[in-house]
Every structure is written in C-alpha cells, then in structure tokens.
Amino acid sequence: MLLEQLINGLTLGSIYAIVALGFTLVFGVLGIINMAHGEIFMIGAFIGVLVTSVLGLPLWIAFIAAIAVTALLGYMLERIALRPLRGKQGVSHLAPLISTIGVSILLENLSHHIFGAGNHPFRNSFAEIQIQIGSITIYIVQILIFVISIALMLILSYWLSKTKAGKALRATAENLETASLLGVNTKRTITTTVIIASALGGIAGILVGMAFNSVNPQMGLSMGLKGLAIIILGGMGNVKGAMAGGLLLGVAETMIVAYGDSGYRDAVAFITIIFVLLLRPQGLFGKNTSEAGR
Amino acid sequence: MLKVKGIETFYGKIQALKGVSLEVEQGQVVTLLGANGAGKSTTMKTISGLLKPKHGTVEFLGENITGLRPDQLLRKGIALVPEGRAILSTMTVMENLEMGAYHRSDKNIKKDIEEVMEQFPILKERSEQLGGTLSGGQQQMLAIARALLSKPKLLLLDEPSMGLAPLIVADIFKMIREIKAAGTTVLLVEQNAKQALKVADYGYVMETGKVIINGEAKDLLEDARIVEAYLGKKSS
Numbered sequence: 001m002l003l004e005q006l007i008n009g010l011t012l013g014s015i016y017a018i019v020a021l022g023f024t025l026v027f028g029v030l031g032i033i034n035m036a037h038g039e040i041f042m043i044g045a046f047i048g049v050l051v052t053s054v055l056g057l058p059l060w061i062a063f064i065a066a067i068a069v070t071a072l073l074g075y076m077l078e079r080i081a082l083r084p085l086r087g088k089q090g091v092s093h094l095a096p097l098i099s100t101i102g103v104s105i106l107l108e109n110l111s112h113h114i115f116g117a118g119n120h121p122f123r124n125s126f127a128e129i130q131i132q133i134g135s136i137t138i139y140i141v142q143i144l145i146f147v148i149s150i151a152l153m154l155i156l157s158y159w160l161s162k163t164k165a166g167k168a169l170r171a172t173a174e175n176l177e178t179a180s181l182l183g184v185n186t187k188r189t190i191t192t193t194v195i196i197a198s199a200l201g202g203i204a205g206i207l208v209g210m211a212f213n214s215v216n217p218q219m220g221l222s223m224g225l226k227g228l229a230i231i232i233l234g235g236m237g238n239v240k241g242a243m244a245g246g247l248l249l250g251v252a253e254t255m256i257v258a259y260g261d262s263g264y265r266d267a268v269a270f271i272t273i274i275f276v277l278l279l280r281p282q283g284l285f286g287k288n289t290s291e292a293g294r
Numbered sequence: 295m296l297k298v299k300g301i302e303t304f305y306g307k308i309q310a311l312k313g314v315s316l317e318v319e320q321g322q323v324v325t326l327l328g329a330n331g332a333g334k335s336t337t338m339k340t341i342s343g344l345l346k347p348k349h350g351t352v353e354f355l356g357e358n359i360t361g362l363r364p365d366q367l368l369r370k371g372i373a374l375v376p377e378g379r380a381i382l383s384t385m386t387v388m389e390n391l392e393m394g395a396y397h398r399s400d401k402n403i404k405k406d407i408e409e410v411m412e413q414f415p416i417l418k419e420r421s422e423q424l425g426g427t428l429s430g431g432q433q434q435m436l437a438i439a440r441a442l443l444s445k446p447k448l449l450l451l452d453e454p455s456m457g458l459a460p461l462i463v464a465d466i467f468k469m470i471r472e473i474k475a476a477g478t479t480v481l482l483v484e485q486n487a488k489q490a491l492k493v494a495d496y497g498y499v500m501e502t503g504k505v506i507i508n509g510e511a512k513d514l515l516e517d518a519r520i521v522e523a524y525l526g527k528k529s530s
Contacts, residue, residue: 089306164396171382171393177344178380183368183397183444 013250038224
C-alpha cells in the first residue's frame with residue numbers, strides 16, 4: 001500500500017518536476033516568473049485531447065503536435081510579450097511579469113472559447129492496462145510517465161552541462177553582459193530558452209492528461225502556482241532544485257491524500273512555501289547570496 | 295587599427311562622453327588614463343558594443359562598427375575584459391575557458407586551452423573548481439586568459455590591476471607585456487598611471503568625458519600636468 005502510494009507520488013511528482021523545469025529555465029535567464037507557463041501547459045494537454053480523442057491518432061503524434069504548438073507559443077511569447085519590453089528606458093522591471101499574466105489570461109479564455117468549460121476525457125489505448133506484483137497494482141501509464149520525465153530530466157541536465165549551447169544558456173543566466181562579451185548571441189539564447197521551457201510545459205500537459213484522464217481550461221492556473229511553489233522550494237533558477245522539489249511535492253501530496261485528509265492536498269504546496277520562506281529563503285538548493293552582491 | 299571619432303554616449307539623459315576621439319595602431323599598447331568618473335570605462339563599453347553612442351563613429355580595420363553587438367564585435371576580433379573581471383562564478387574554471395573560445399569552431403581549442411593552463415599552472419590546478427572560488431588575482435588571470443582564447447586582434451582591458459596586491463599587479467603588467475610581444479594590440483584603462491605608461495606606447499588622459507591630453511607614453515611620463523595629477527611627487 002505504501003509502495004503503491006509512493007509510485008503514485010513519484011508519477012505525479014515527475015510531472016511537477018517537468019513543469020517546474022520550464023519555470024526555472026526562464027527564471028534563470030530572464031529573472032522573471034513566466035505566469036503564462038501554466039496556460040501553455042494546459043494548451044499542451046488540449047492538443048493531446050485533440051489528437052488522441054478527437055482525431056483518434058496515436059499518442060506519439062500527440063507528443064509531437066503538443067511540442068510543436070507549445071514551442072511556437074513560447075516563440076510568440078518571447079517575440080510579442082517579452083522582447084519589446086526588454087532594455088527599454090522607463091519600462092518597470094515588473095512589466096514583463098504583468099505581460100505574461102496578460103498572455104495567461106488570453107490563453108485561458110481562448111481555450112474556454114474553443115473547447116468549452118467542462119472536463120475533456122483523454123483517451124489512450126493503454127490507460128487501463130495494469131500489472132499486478134504481489135498486492136501492488138501498477139498502471140503501465142504510470143511507468144511510461146515516470147520514464148519519459150526522468151529521460152527528459154537527464155537529457156536536459158546533460159545538455160546544460162556538456163553542450164556548447166547549454167553552457168551558453170548557463171552563462172547567459174548568470175550574467176547577460178558577460179555572456180555577450182564572450183560571443184554569445186544572448187537574444188537567440190533567450191528565445192531558445194523560452195521555446196524549450198514552453199515545449200517542456202507542453203509535454204507535461206500530455207503527461208497530466210494521460211495520468212488523470214481529464215483536461216480543462218482551468219488546469220493551467222493551479223499547475224502554474226504549484227510550479228512556482230516548487231521553484232521556491234528548490235531554489236529559483238536551480239535545475240536540480242526543480243527536479244527534487246517536484247518529486248518531493250508529488251510524493252507529499254499523494255501521502256496526504258492517502259493517509260490524511262484529501263481536502264488538504266492543494267494546501268501542501270503552499271504550506272511548504274511558507275515554511276521554506278521562513279526557514280531557508282534561498283530554497284533547498286539555492287545559494288546563500290544576495291542579488292546585490294553580483 | 296581602431297579609430298574612435300567624436301563618440302558621445304549617454305546614460306539616460308546624463309552625457310558621459312562628450313566627443314571622445316582616439317586611435318590605436320596595430321601592435322601597440324595604448325593606455326587611457328583619468329580620474330574616477332572621467333569616462334574611461336564608458337569609452338571601453340562603447341567600443342566593445344555594450345553601450346551605443348548617440349553620435350560619433352567607431353572604425354575597426356577600416357570598417358564602421360558603430361552600434362554592433364558585443365558578440366558581433368568579438369567575431370571581428372575585439373575582446374573586452376570588463377572592470378570587475380566578470381568571471382562566471384557558477385561555472386568551473388575549465389568551463390570559463392571553454393566559454394572564451396565559444397565563437398570559435400576550429401580544431402585547436404583544446405590545444406589552446408592546454409597552452410593557457412601551462413602558462414597559468416594555478417588555473418590547471420583549479421580547473422574543476424567554480425570560478426567564484428578563485429582569489430581576485432586568479433580571477434583576473436582567468437578573465438584575461440579567457441579573453442585571449444577568443445584570439446582577439448584587439449584586447450580591451452578595463453582596470454586589470456584594480457583591487458589587487460602589488461605583487462599580483464606586477465604579474466598582471468608582465469602579462470600585458472607578453473600579450474604585446476605575442477602581437478596582440480591592447481587598449482588599457484588604468485588608475486595605476488605610472489605602470490600603465492611604462493608598458494604603453496601611447497597614452498590618452500580623460501577628464502569629465504573628454505580627452506584632454508594625448509601623446510607618446512614616454513613623453514607623458516615627463517609631462518608636468520600628468521606628473522602632478524596622476525603620478526604624485528617625482529620620487530624615482
């Protein structure tokens with residue numbers, strides 16, 4: 001029973017981790033919270049519904065379509081909502097944040113308009129297939145979600161630490177000016193980062209659709225807030241922190257539902273934020289340095 | 295090689311440069327002196343593309359490069375080591391060096407990094423440490439070594455000796471001599487006027503956003519105005 005709940009928790013947590021990675025990448029490079037990230041995630045989930053349930057196509061096509069659409073959304077977000085505000089005189093540093101809130105409202109209402117307010121089922125051929133090991137029941141879909149998430153995290157970690165483009169991203173995240181003096185086209189690096197982050201959100205959208213079998217236009221908001229909670233927990237802009245924080249929150253939520261009161265499920269994330277901010281404001285993996293010291 | 299003509303650069307409404315002109319010949323070390331707030335760093339930032347001048351032009355190897363971005367200028371052969379060194383503190387020493395060669399795609403990068411590490415054994419010793427853990431002098435060496443890995447034609451050094459112990463300062467000036475001997479042109483901003491003029495071929499002195507004196511470095515060392523304002527009493 002405990003093991004079963006742990007598996008449930010890790011499945012949920014690995015999706016959280018993917019959402020939080022998108023947040024943390026954008027925060028690292030741009031220093032802003034992308035409030036539209038949750039809605040981009042929701043659009044990814046709806047693309048999954050469209051491709052599998054409405055068009056009846058296989059799941060892998062849903063992944064490709066969701067990645068393509070959310071990557072495009074990321075590109076448009078950067079070009080239309082973020083870049084015009086960057087480095088302009090007289091523009092408040094809060095302007096890009098507000099701008100992403102605007103995009104999130106637009107996307108939510110758009111999907112309301114197109115898909116309607118209700119829940120949409122997410123059908124896939126193997127949702128009900130399960131394996132019985134002793135007294136434990138595991139759904140194939142859970143293993144698939146877990147494997148995809150872990151693979152994504154490994155690929156992203158490798159890309160960031162070993163490739164030229166990944167190093168350019170980290171240099172840009174640490175200091176935009178220095179990166180450009182070293183020959184990095186920082187405009188292009190920022191665009192790439194927002195695109196990758198958005199595509200991660202899109203993938204997470206499909207994974208959630210697979211896990212919970214239901215998709216609605218409001219799901220972006222709560223996922224967005226949880227993603228935010230996770231990066232505060234793990235340390236803003238910290239990739240390892242996002243992964244660990246995501247898994248931790250997923251397990252904690254599942255355990256609360258299983259052994260406590262399911263009504264408190266969503267409270268876990270926010271109670272965690274309060275405690276982290278009180279006890280370790282830099283987050284679990286964050287560095288204990290002030291912004292002013294840079 | 296580098297011709298700066300009448301550049302005027304603003305921070306918002308405040309004019310920091312009021313028509314600065316200077317020239318750097320190939321193979322020379324040229325130094326830019328002046329008190330705090332004279333506009334030396336602003337001049338360097340304008341040449342390297344971090345700031346865009348409102349008026350005036352910058353020419354490099356006969357080409358107008360005014361208003362290009364730093365990454366575009368690096369590809370043309372201009373590298374800046376900014377004031378305060380700007381080490382990537384969350385990346386390892388090795389990664390910092392690799393970023394120095396970021397824009398290159400030739401096959402000699404590994405070899406060149408090896409050579410740099412031979413030249414600075416401390417960087418080899420600490421290659422897996424984070425850049426932020428190095429001491430000030432080591433960071434300055436890393437910053438200069440990193441800039442050299444981009445194979446610049448013109449190296450801009452903004453106050454490389456700032457905040458360093460006298461022994462380390464001597465090392466830094468030795469490095470500048472070696473860089474010159476290797477054929478790289480250098481434009482050097484310094485507070486340490488005496489040392490800078492000794493290593494330089496030509497010098498400019500700035501005050502409140504303008505060049506007020508310029509001449510051969512050896513003449514400037516004797517110039518009464520400079521001796522009084524920047525070199526202190528003539529003790530040596």
